[in-house]
Every structure is written in structure tokens, then in C-alpha cells.
Amino acid sequence: MELFKELLKHKIGVVSLSLILFLIFIAVFAHIIAPYDPFEIRVNEILVPPCLKHPLGTDLLGRDVLSRMIYASRISLEVSIVAIGISTLIGVFLGSIAGYFGGLIDNIICRFIDIMLCFPTIFLILAVIAYLEPSILTIMIVIGLTSWMGVARLVRAEILSLKERDFILAAKVYGASTFRIIFKHLLPNALGPVLVSVSLGMGQAILIESALSFLGIGVQPPVPSWGNMLIEGKDTLEIAWWLSVFPGLAILLTVLAFTLLGETLQEIINPKKIKQN
């Protein structure tokens, strides 16, 4: 709550948070807000440029681009929320074990993280997806499984710096179980940095999802996603600029909002430490 109050003092934080809330609102009420059915094909309205009736134009099948983009925001948010949920759970779990127990366990987990980081993410995701049928669920899981390393490192470092503190010692003397110490005493103190990485991670997950959909192995048409809408944009580059401009702009703004929110949170939690990557 205090974090939220602090956030309201930062102009950039307020703007990016409002943008994200606006996006969530659109995604939740997509079926009410969208002016047209995003799947409805209208043969007599193919490739209509932006006009009053269709503010962002129509696509090759005469579908309303604005309505499709509104529904796509739902998909993008769903994918990134689940993906980041998975990666945060894995990261927090492995990071806290590594940080708390140290020694061999820590060594093995750190080594595992290093090795995972050697794989260029896109190649790793592509290789895994090749063995699965492309579906929304698949990309959620695959993105989640390949993006937990940052959180794990972060949580590990937090726990390392916290575990020697007096209040943890007190809890130990008091006879608290390991489980209780980690989840009740250590992790809540690491919440801030985890929030930062969730926010930054959401942006990255949306980027990866849209890239995969653009490459034809993510969200499959006719289900709209900002990424797969751009496939059509590429094919009609010469005749219909609106098909490539608007969905891309939506991705850029959304990712920007999540990134800036994460940066602002980082600044609030730790004003001196500047993130270095």
C-alpha cells in the first residue's frame, strides 16, 4: 500500500499504471467495448482505410481492425499473466531454496541458471514448440518455463542478504520451521524486487508472445493477437498501411507501460541502485 502511495508521486509511474489499468479494462470488457464482431467476415468491406465507420480500417476479410485489436489485448494479457505467473513461481521457489540453503544446492541451481541463460531464448522456445501443437496454452507454458532465471537470481540475492539478519535468527531460535521462515519471514521482504521483475517480465512476455504469433507459431488465426495481425500487415504492406501500423503501436505502448512501471517501482524501492542490464 505504501508502495502504491509512493507510486502516485511519480508522474511516469502514474501514466504507465493508468495505461495498464485502461488496457486491463478493455481486455475484460472486450465483448462490450468492441464495436463489431472480431470474427465476422464482410466481403463488401475488404481493406477499408480508417474512416468514421471503421476507425482503424478493416482487414483482408473485411473484419474490423479496432475490434480485433480489442479482443487481441485479452489474449496478450492472458498469455503474459499466466506465463509470468509460472516463471515467477519457479523463480521464487528455486531462488529462495538456493539462497536459504546455500552450499551444494545453491551451486547446482546457480549452474542450472547459467546454463539456461546460454540458450538464446527464441531458439529454445522454437525448439520446444516444434514438439508441441502451437496453442495459447503451449506458449504460456513455454514462455513461463524459459523466463524464470532473472527472478530466481534476484530472489536468491535478496534471501542471501536477509537470512543473516537478527529477525531471522530470532525466528530460528523461536523454533520456526524452515518453510515458515522462508515463506513468512524472508519472502515478504523480497516482495518489492519481485514486483519489479514481474512488471518488467510482463513486457518481455508480451514481446515474445507477439513475436511467436508473428512467426506463425504462437496464437493461431482466426483468434486475433497483435502479433498475428501483423502477418497480414506484412502481406499488404503496399496497399494497407493501417494493418501493420496499429497492432504494432499497441504492442509498443503496452510493453513501454509495463517497462516504465517496473522502472518506477525499482526507483521507489531502491533509489540508489540503478538496474544494470
Place this chain on the structure above:
Amino acid sequence: MIEFLIKRLISLIISLLGITIISFSIIHLAPGGPLSPLTEFNPKITPEYRERLVKMYGLDKPLYIQYWNWLKGIIKLDFGRSFSLDRRPVWDKIKERLPVTLLINFLSLILILLIGVPLGIYSALKAGSLGDRLTTIFIFIGYAMPSFWFALILMMIFGVKLHWLPISGLHSIVGYEEMSFLQKVWDWTKHLICPLCVATFGGIAGISRYVRNSMYEVLHADFILFAKAKGLPENVIIYKHALRNALLPLITILGLSLPSLIGGSVIFETIFGIPGVGQLMWQAVMARDYPVIMGTLFLVSLLTLLGNFLADIGYALADPRIRLGKKH
């Protein structure tokens, strides 16, 4: 230094084994793996295809023997044969595409350094100025920019609207043979401008941000204050003392940024139709050409690993604290 080298070498070998184990598990543990019942419903995988997979990987043998056989093949750069119609060895397919990808990534890395480092230094020296703010905006847009969309926009502006640049391939197809050497170089350059812009944009943002923060921190460190107090000229302080300390960690950062740089190849090579390893990977995934997929995955991770290793060594050579054998 020798102790350091040996440690790094051992760590390199362990990581290499780790990479092979993870790659191998992907083949065998993925729920939709070649032999899982799930693939029976996949029309792309016919019984004949499955049999070929079983034979090729020896899937009927115990896992550790399969792994051992696979590892033995990899050491000899034998990744098996492609499933596509030409049935060529996977290594041959990768080999002919590797130079293009390496060339583009190498050029990107140089461009990222040439643009990103001065931008970061300028931003740190003029912290708070209009230029610094513009740089910060540029950096965040660079972070958030979907590279494939950036590619589309470049194609639209410079290819379709202005007709300045070609939007596909590495060189012209018509009349390429008759060109003189210089014309060929110019032709390649024109084809590479858009892909290089896409490949470098995010990297420039990342590096200039890093340099800015690092330089800013160093400029406010005690030893710089001391140098100022001693009355050293501003230029000597900035370019001799501050810069060296600020740029040293850059070697490691560059090593760490290799995976995302190489990963970007998939996107810009696919969009711009450049016959490199990234495009090969994408085509292989679309065609479910498993030997090519696994071979490429292994090879790009190996390249990243080697890049990191070289960065580590480079850092050690540049940093006297490590070079002279003290532990850091």
C-alpha cells in the same frame, strides 16, 4: 591467471554438458515428443516418419545409451540428416548459413559499440540535459520496440514508400553476376541496412543505458573526486580514469547480451529473407525437421557459451586485479 583459466575451462565444460543434457531432454521429455501418443493425432507425423525418428535416435534403447550415442555424434559435428526432401546432413545445412549470420551479428556488435558507447558517455557527462533526456526516451523505446514491427515499418517507409532500399534477400538476383566488385559491395550494403537497423536498435538502447549508468557512477566515485582535487585536467579525468573504469565491465555485458543478439537473427532473417541460421531454424520448426532444429539449437548455444567464455577471458586480461592473480 592460470588458475583462473583452468577454473573457467572446467566451468565451460560443465556448461557444455548441461547444454547437451537440456537439448537432449527437450527431444525426449517434451510431452509431444516424437514418440508420445499425442503425435499420433498430428497429421504431419506419419507412421513412416515415426519409424525414421525411432531409428535415427535409437529411441528403442535405454535413455543413457541414446544420450551417449547422441553426444558421440555431436563431437564429430554429426547431427544426423535433415528430414526434408534433400536429406542432407544437418551440419552441411548449418555450415553454409553460418557465415551470413555471424557476419550480420558481428557487424551489429560493432555498430552497437560505435553508437551505444558514445551515446552513453555523452548522456552521463550531460546528465539532466535535453540530450540526456532524449537519449533516455530513445533507450526505453528501444527496450519496448517489437523488432519485427520495427522491420515492417522500415520496409514500409524505405522499401515501399520511398523505394530507396530493397526489402528482401542479401543481394540482388537480377544482374548480380555482372556487377563489378564495388557494385557488389554496394549492393550488399543496401540490402543489409534495414536488417542491421533492426538487429542493432535494441542493443544500442541496452548498451548506452549501461554505459550511462556505469559512467555516471564512476564520475561520482571518490577517486575521481581525488583526481579533481589534485587538479588534473577535465579531459584526462574523463577519458583516462573514468572511462577505463566505466567501460571495463562492458566486456562482460557484451558477452551476456550475445544470446539476445543471436536470438534476434530468427526474426530479422525470417522477415528480410536472409539465408542464415535463424531462417533455417524457423523453416525447420515450420517443417518439423527435428534433426535440424536440435542441431541448430545446440550450435547457437555453443556459440553463446564460447562468446561468454571469451568475454570472461577478455575481462580477466583487461582487469589487473584478475590478471595479476588476486581473487576478486
